[in-house]
Amino acid sequence: MDSVSRRKFLKIGGASVVLSAATQSALGRVEELAKTKSSKGLEKIPTFCDICFWKCGAIAYVEDGKLWKVEGNPLDPLSRGRLCPRGTGGIGAHYDPDRLKYPLMRKSVRGEERWNQVTWDEALTFIADKMKKIKNDYGPEAMALFSHGIGGNFIKHLFKAYGSANIGAPSFAQCRGPRDVGFNLTFGEDVASPERTDIKNAQCLVLIGSHLGENMHNTQVQEFSDALANGVSLIVVDPRVSVAAGKAKYYLPIKPGADMALLLAWMQVLVTERLYNKPYVEKYGFGFDNFAAEILPYSPEWAYPETGIEPEVIRATAREMARYQPATLIHPGRHVTWYGDDAQRSRAIALLNALMGNWGVKGGFYYPVSMDVPSYPYPEYPHSDKPKVDNPDNKFPFAHEVNTNGIRKATISGEPYPVKGWFVYATNLIHALPDEQETIRAIQNLDLLVVIDVIPAEIAGWADVVLPEAVYLERHDDLNVEWFREPFISLRQPVVEAPHDQKPNWWIAKKLADKLDLGHYFPWKDIEEYLEHRLNAAGLSYGQLKKEGIIRGEKQPIYFAEGVPDVFPTPSGKIEFYSLQLAEAGFDPVPKYTQPAPPPAGFFRLLYGRAPVHSFSRTQSNRVLMDMIGENEVWINQDIANRYGLKSGDFIRLKNQDGVISNRIKVKATERIRTDCVYMIHGFGHNSRMLKFAYQKGASDAQLITRYKTDPLMGGTAMNVNFVTFELEA
Amino acid sequence: MNELTTTRHNELIDPIVHVWGWEIPVYLFLGGLVAGMMIIAGYFFIKGRDEGHECVCYQVPLIGLFLLSLGMLALFLDLEHKAYVWRVYTTFKIKSPMSWGSWILLLVYPALLVNFLLNVPAWIGDRLAFLKIWSQKILAIKNIKRHVGKVNLVLGIMLGIYTGILLSSLGARPLWNSAILGVLFLVSGLSTASALVHMIARDRAESEMLARADNLFLTIELFVFALFFIALLSSTEVQIQSAMLLLTGPFAAVFWVFVILMGILIPLFIQNLSVSHRIKHTPVAPIMVIVGGFVLRLVLVQAGQYSHYLNAHFLK
C-alpha cells in the first residue's frame, strides 16, 4: 500500500466518520460506532479472510487505528497460520479508493452508470416497495437471489422468509457442480469445499487441469507442497505447462477436451492389466463387470489420436498410479465446467479413484468432520407450491443445487413462471456467467435489480439500486462452521471501521426485513446477539471466539481405518461403477467419450484460469494485488507467435468465433502452451467506468465466452468451447 | 529457448538499470575537462611558461571554477535526497570513489582559487580590492608558481582518473568493470582540455602547441580504446556482450559516429593539416573533440547501465 494513498485515505476516512455519525444514528449506526476500537498502539484482531471462499483464519494488525497487515491465524487448521497472497493483500480491499461509498439509484436507463446518491432509508424503502409489488403481482418466487459466499447467509435467510427459494450461486453451474454430481453418482457424496482430498498424504497425485500454485486455495497448495517434499509422484495433465506441470514427474500435454479419452484409456489399462485395487473394488463396488466390459475398447492406442498422448506414456502413468494405490489421488478439480461432458468426465475421475480404492482411505478422500453448532431458531419459512424456476420439468435430473443460468433463462422466457426481480449479492454475473448478452437480455426483463457489492463491478452498472457493503475486514458475518479434517469454527469480526457509508450484509438484511414486514424473522438486536446465541446453544464461549478467532473441536475419525462407517449413500449402497440411475434417466451408465469440436482454421481454443494474486473479477481494483499483476496476458505458443509476427509485450485484440472483439491484451509468446489453444487469466478487462483503476486493464475471457454447452445431467455451463483469432492492429 | 520473466518493476531499475541520465555524464565530462585544464596549467607553471599575463594558465582557473561548479550542479541535480548532501563531508570512505571524488573536489576548489589569485584580472581586482591584497600576499611566497603548478598537476590527474574510477568501481556493470576506463577518461579529459584551451589561447605559440598536444592525446585515446575493447573481448561472455553494446549493438551508431569518427578521427585529420599549416586553425576540430568527449561519457554511462551480469541473455 502506497504510503501516500494511505495518508489520503485517512483524511477521507476521518471526515466521513464525522459525517456519517451525524446522519446515521437513526439507522442504527450507533451500535457500530459504540464498538469503535481504541485507536492507540498495535492491536491484533482475529477474523477470517474473504478474498475467496476458502475462509482462512487471519489476524489483522491494526496500528493506531489504521489497518497495517493481515497474517494467518496459527490456530486455524485451514491456513496453518499462512494466508495465500490474496489474503495477505486483502488490506487493499479496505483501502481501495474505487470502492462503492454510498447507496446509489439509477438515474437513466439501465447500464448507463448514471446515479443519484441516496440514503439507506430511501434505497431500502424503494427496494421494499418494489419487492412487495412483485410479490403481489407474481408471487414471491418471482424474486431470485444470486449470492456467492458466506456473506450472503442473511440475505438468503431474508429471501426464504420472503418466500423464494430461487437462490443460486455460480459456484454450482459455472464451477464445481459437475464434479459434485459426478462424485455423487459414484460415491453418493460430494467432494465439497474445502475439497476432502488428502493431498498431503498422497504418494501419487494426478492433476487434470487443477493448476495448484496458480489456483491458490490455500490448504491445497500447502498440502501440495507437503506432498512434493515427501517426494510424491506427480502426474499433470494440462494443455499448458502450468506451475504444477513444471514440477511433475510426468507431464501430459493433452489436446484440450480429450481428458475423457485419457481417463477411459487409463481405466482400460488398469482393468486389463488387473492393476486396480481388487479387494477394495470387490468389497465396495457395484456393477464392476459391466463397467469392465464397457471400457474394454478404450485402449491407449485408441486414445492416442484423441489425446495426443503416446500409448506408452498412458500405460506408464497408469502403472505409476497403480504402484502407489490406495494412496494415489486423482484430483477431482474444482472449476470443471469445460466441455459439456463435465459431470460424466468427473464421474470418470471418480471411477478412476474408485479403482485406486482411495475413498475413505489415507492419501485419497477423507471424511470431513465439523462441530455441532445448532442453527438459529428462526420461525418456519413460508411454504411455496411452485418448484424452483431454474430446472423446469426436472430437465437436469441430477442438478442438486440451483442453476444460475436456469434462473437467467427463465427470466428471459417467463417459463415455467415469470422472474421479475433479481437480488445480486457478491457475484459479478457479467464476468461469472457465460454469454454476457444473455445476462443483459435477462436483466432488461426485470422490474427490479438490486446489487450489493463492495466495488462498482459490471453487474452493479446494470442495477436499479446499488448497495455498498462494508468489506470483510469491517464487518461481522455468519459463524463459519467448517467441514474439514478436524472440526472447528471461526469468526469474522470487524477489525476497522468502514470508511464511508458502507453497511454489513446482516444489517442490510435486517433493515430490509423490517420494511418488508418480515422483522420477526430477525428477532435478534444485532449480529453479536445472534452469534452469542448460537455459541451458547453449542456450549461454546463467544468471548473466547472473539479473542482467538477460532475454536477447535476434538479430532475425529476421517478414514475408514479410523472408524468412519464404510457406507455409500448411493441407490445400491455401494460405489457405482455401473449407474442404474443414469441408465434409467437415459444417460450412459458408464461414461463415454465424445470428441470436442476442433477449432476452425485460423482459430485457437480459448482457455483461462487463475493467477495466484487475483480472485476472479474482484481483485482488479485492489492496489496491492494489482501491483503484483496489473493486467493479464494472452499466452500464445512461440511458433504460432512467430507465424503471426508477434512477440511478448505486443498488444493485440482477440476476436472470437462470433465476431466479439476483446480489449487490448499483451502477448506472452511462450513454449509453455500447445499450438492449438491460447490461455489467459480470468477476471481482467473490466468495462465498468466506475472501476477507474481496473478499467480496460487487460482483456476479459468472459466477454469472449459467447457460447457455452450445457451439461445434460445437471445443467452446468461448459465454457472451454470458444475459439479466438488475433486482431493485430491494437 | 530460455524464457526468463520477473515480476519486478522498480523505477530506474526495470527492465534495465537507468539510474543515471544526462547529469552524471555532464558531471564526468566537465570534471574531466577541468582536470585536463589543470594538468595543462600545471605544466605551464612548472615549465615556467607563464611569463606574460597572456598565458592561458591564468584563464584556466576562472573558467575551471565555472565549469566545475556547473558539473557539481549537475551532480547535485542528480541526487535524490538533496537535503542530505552535506552527509558526504561528515565522513571519508576509503573504498568509495564517490567519497574520494567529493574530497578531491573539495581540494580542487581552493587550488583553483589560489591559482586564480596568482593573476587577478583587472576587471575583477578593480571591483574587489581585497582580492588584490590577497594576491600580493600569495605572490610573495617563494616559488609559489611552481608549487601551484605541482598542485594543479597532481589534483588534475587525480580528478581525471577519478571520473573514470567512479564507473569502473561499479563492478556490477561489466562494461565499466575495467581499470582502463580511468586512463581512458584521463586521456579524453586531456584531449578535450587541450582543445578548449587551444581555442581560448591568445598566444599563437601556445595555441599551436596545444593543438599538437591534442593530436597526441587523441592518438593515445585511440590506443586506449583498443586496449579497453581487447580486454573486454578477451574476458567472459558478459564482458564480451557488454563490449558488443558499443561495437555492434544499440549504442554502436552513436559510438562510432560521434565518439570515434567525429570525436577523434576527423579532428585528428583536420588538426594534423592545420599544425602542418596546410589549412588555417578553426574552432571546428576542437569543438568536435569537445563534443566527442561529452558523447563518450554519455554513451559509456548509458551503455554501462545497459550491460548486466544477469540479463545478458536478453541482449542476444
Next chain:
Amino acid sequence: MARFAMVIDTKKCVGCMDCVVACKAENKVPEGFNRDWITTEARGKFPTVQMEIRTERCNHCGNPPCVHCCPTGASHVHDLGGVVLVYHDLCIGCKACLASCPYDARFIHPEGYADKCTFCIHRVEKGQDPACVSVCPTHCMYFGDLEDVHSMVSRLLAERKWYAIAPEAGTDPQLFYLV
C-alpha cells in the same frame, strides 16, 4: 557472530508472490516498488520444458559492492548477521549503490533514499522469521544462521544441491537456491 542467510527450495516454490505481497505489507513498500520478486525460467521446447521458479531479493552479500561504493556510509553492514542495511538519513540518493548491485536489488524510495530488503531485521531481532519467510504457503523459504551448523539453513546446504545467483560477480551472495 552470526551469518544470516536464506535458503529457498525451488522444488517447492510455486511463484505465488505471497512473499512479495507480505514484504510490501510488512515494510510498507510503496506502490510500484518491490524489495523482493519472482523469477521464472522456462527452458526447452514444448512440451519438454524445464521450469524453475524462485523468489529473489538482496543477497546480503559477504562482499557488498553497494557498501563499498557508498560515499556517506549510509549503506553499511549491520552488526548482526552480516545484514546489509541503509541509514535513511545518511543517504544522499547518489544511486551509486543501485548501479553497483549486480542483482538490481535496490531502488530509490519515493522519499529519496536507497531502499531494499532488510532481511526484516526488525523482526529477526525479535526472534521472528522475515515476513516473506513466515508467510510462504509452500514453506519453501528458510532463514537462519550459517555459523550455526545445526541451523536449518546449514543443514539444508549440507544435504542438498544448491546454487547461488551470479557468484562470478564476486559479491559472495547469501541467498541459496536448492535444486
